[in-house]
Amino acid sequence: MTEDADVVVVGGRIAGCATAIPLARAGRRVIVLERGRAGSNSLSTHGLWPGGVGELSKLGALERVLELDPPKVRWYVLHHLGYTIKQLLRPVDGFDYVICVARPQLDTALIETAREAGAEVREQTRVTELMWAGDRVAGVRCTPTSGGEPTEIRAALVVGADGRRSTVAELVGEATPYRGSKNHRGFAYWYMDDPHAGTEWRHTLPLWRVGTTASLVLPMPENRMCVALMGPVADLPRFRADPVEMWERVLRESRHLAARVAGATNASRMFVAADLTSFFRRSSGPGWALAGDAGHFKDPVLAQGMRDAMEFGRRLGETAAPLLDSPADLDVALRDWEHARDRACLPMYHFANRETCIAAQQPAIVEAFRMFARQGETSEMADMFSRVIRPDELLTPGRGIRWLTGALMRPGADRRLILGQASHDIPIDVATGIERARGRFRSEGHHPSENAGWEWPPRRAGDDATTSEPSDPALQPAAA
Numbered sequence: 001m002t003e004d005a006d007v008v009v010v011g012g013r014i015a016g017c018a019t020a021i022p023l024a025r026a027g028r029r030v031i032v033l034e035r036g037r038a039g040s041n042s043l044s045t046h047g048l049w050p051g052g053v054g055e056l057s058k059l060g061a062l063e064r065v066l067e068l069d070p071p072k073v074r075w076y077v078l079h080h081l082g083y084t085i086k087q088l089l090r091p092v093d094g095f096d097y098v099i100c101v102a103r104p105q106l107d108t109a110l111i112e113t114a115r116e117a118g119a120e121v122r123e124q125t126r127v128t129e130l131m132w133a134g135d136r137v138a139g140v141r142c143t144p145t146s147g148g149e150p151t152e153i154r155a156a157l158v159v160g161a162d163g164r165r166s167t168v169a170e171l172v173g174e175a176t177p178y179r180g181s182k183n184h185r186g187f188a189y190w191y192m193d194d195p196h197a198g199t200e201w202r203h204t205l206p207l208w209r210v211g212t213t214a215s216l217v218l219p220m221p222e223n224r225m226c227v228a229l230m231g232p233v234a235d236l237p238r239f240r241a242d243p244v245e246m247w248e249r250v251l252r253e254s255r256h257l258a259a260r261v262a263g264a265t266n267a268s269r270m271f272v273a274a275d276l277t278s279f280f281r282r283s284s285g286p287g288w289a290l291a292g293d294a295g296h297f298k299d300p301v302l303a304q305g306m307r308d309a310m311e312f313g314r315r316l317g318e319t320a321a322p323l324l325d326s327p328a329d330l331d332v333a334l335r336d337w338e339h340a341r342d343r344a345c346l347p348m349y350h351f352a353n354r355e356t357c358i359a360a361q362q363p364a365i366v367e368a369f370r371m372f373a374r375q376g377e378t379s380e381m382a383d384m385f386s387r388v389i390r391p392d393e394l395l396t397p398g399r400g401i402r403w404l405t406g407a408l409m410r411p412g413a414d415r416r417l418i419l420g421q422a423s424h425d426i427p428i429d430v431a432t433g434i435e436r437a438r439g440r441f442r443s444e445g446h447h448p449s450e451n452a453g454w455e456w457p458p459r460r461a462g463d464d465a466t467t468s469e470p471s472d473p474a475l476q477p478a479a480a
């Protein structure tokens, strides 16, 4: 059977729906093909900073999400090295709160919004091949996952919004990223009933760093919470082998986290993620584009992926909608879209590459914490996560020099160590500044933020649940 559409979007979660919504609103015939079922789980924690809440609003999905009554989290609190940075979140596009809604509900809200806009979302349909007209992608072949006859859908544009192990990227010959960075942190997380119903904790996002592990608590609807640990990826086999022992060890080491979760009940099983290689792929070509994680992924330690999947999915749809009847113009515009995405995402990519490294905290960073803690609730720390400012606008060269000098001047300072650490970090900042100033597209040169040893596809660690395959029973939350 052969059908016609203006655009086929492969993958019906965040990036896929964000791309489809503006296209459908512009009157284009959009078919979204999703191999899983709407409302299935995905391997992801779900923190959306105010900028991400703003993106939901731009897509017209926020009202549906707010109907789930997620706690509006207005405080960001970072405890580290004896300092506490407590910031009242600043509004972005009028939204001054973080939300955390489980992916089944969040993705369903986006799918419903896409359908309402006029997109056709077909679940349990897997794309297996592309159709070509010369060197131009001209459509897809897909099959119901339950079996049955394949269908061909011809389209002016095929968008791969099909995640990190993108089928579309593979079929256009771009599966291997042109740049990447190895992650050194992994995730272990659980869902639980929050023992602090009706208190300020329900409106606070706390993050603790103890030793090499960061932990955070994200309040969720229905008095649930997501408790996530981001520690050395090398620890994950021990988490899988004995989750209870590891959980108790973490609580022993982090008294703040222990106090926050004391009395929590109805815990889910543990979810772990180890293969979190960051990358950029070539994300556009004749008749095709890659949106969301399919085109670019950064270590989730900064919780930026869903926001970026929405913003650049939406921008892709808006860019393509008026140009679908003019292939040459469409290709140029897709290239420009990809360039703009990279420019916007590179600073956070480099910062996440740094944050994923497991290292003792530097004395110069301790000076930074001291300064941010003094700023009180007007601290700018969380503005970076909301993408109001870039990392280099928060951690400016002037501040860097002040923190470095402050660390060197402290009585008993280990100056060799401090200067050695600075000689690692300063080249990263300089290279990031140069890269931004040059604005080169698809630069393959090595950047000092990029951790060596990454490979594609990432090697799977044992029986790790590392994919977002929604039909994977390991991803279905269940009460322990």
Ligand SMILES: Cc1cc2nc3c(=O)[nH]c(=O)nc-3n(C[C@H](O)[C@H](O)[C@H](O)COP(=O)(O)OP(=O)(O)OC[C@H]3O[C@@H](n4cnc5c(N)ncnc54)[C@H](O)[C@@H]3O)c2cc1C
Pocket (backbone or CB within 6 Å): 010, 011, 012, 013, 014, 015, 016, 033, 034, 035, 036, 042, 043, 044, 045, 046, 047, 048, 125, 126, 127, 128, 161, 162, 163, 164, 166, 167, 187, 272, 273, 291, 292, 293, 294, 300, 303, 304, 305, 306, 307, 309, 468, 469, 470
């Ligand atoms: C452990 C972890 C924690 C994270 N925490 C956060 C966080 O707190 N905040 C945040 O903003 N981001 C977070 N992220 C990142 C975030 O999850 C991703 O950036 C986001 O899910 C990207 O959405 P997407 O739509 O691009 O891809 P996906 O969510 O991966 O969706 C891709 C879809 O494509 C479908 N698909 C694949 N192949 C085919 C095919 N051949 N045919 C049809 N369909 C197909 C899949 O079934 C899937 O549903 C986290 C990620 C991880 C791994």
